[in-house]
Amino acid sequence: MTPKSSPATVSPLNGTKTHLPAPGLAQAETWVFDLDNTLYPASCNLFAQVDTRIGAYIADRLGIDGDEAYQLQKHYFRTYGTSLRGLMLHHEVNPGEFLEFVHCIDLTPVPPDAALDQALGRLPGRKVIFTNGSTKHAENVMARLGVSHHFDAVFDIVAASYFPKPEPFVYDLMVRRHWIDPRRAVMVEDIPKNLVPAHAMGMTTVLVRTDSDWAQDGVDGAHIHHVTDNLVSWLGGVTAA
Secondary structure (H helix, E strand, O other), rough: OOOOOOOOOEEOOOOOEEEEOOOOOOOOOOOEOOOOOOOOOOOHHHHHHHHHHHHHHHHHHHHHOHHHHHHHHHHHHHHOOOOHHHHHHHOOOOOOHHHHHOOOOOOOOOOHHHHHHHHHHHOEEEEEEEOOOOOHHHHHHHHHHHHHHOOEEEEEEOOOOOOOOOOOOHHHHHHHOOOOOHEEEEEEEHHHHHHHHHHHHHEEEEEEEOOOOOHHOOOOOOOOEEEOOOOHHHHHHHOHH
């Protein structure tokens, strides 16, 4: 791959829009993957179940109606990065209880993914999950996809002391905990702002684009090196390059 000469180019990797990074993909020793709407397509709509259960938890815990719970849920999400963080700060919610409740979902919308399994198997280097969800949720999703055996570790919201991405110190904690050299790491994520700290640390960044307008603010930012609509196809291009 050649160094980027313009803000956006077309990559030879399946024609997806790409900001070509230096040092780039060939030097990657560790691949850091987000979980929800990244390892599986957002079209599965799995996170909608979590979103609904967050609202139900808030309504029940605070004794308010569904509309008020929804407004509070989104206010806390926008203000603190996760609804859980706001609930902990303002309502002394037990985070373990919350996570257990909101991740009790039906995983059948996510089909086993043999193509993802093969793509990850061909991808050299360590692989780590970095999620604002729980380790249990990550393990359940990976098992459903059939890709658990590719990942060496999960760094979850509990390991981050319930501080979510994109808090910069959480990224520092994650790389130190798992002995990751950011300059030789690639981070794959579906929310552009969550790639800002990764880029600042020297990681190569990959955005998996979704149809969620709220999640795509900053998609053209200089902190994003690669953009793709299809993770499996993109990974296949990486290993073929």
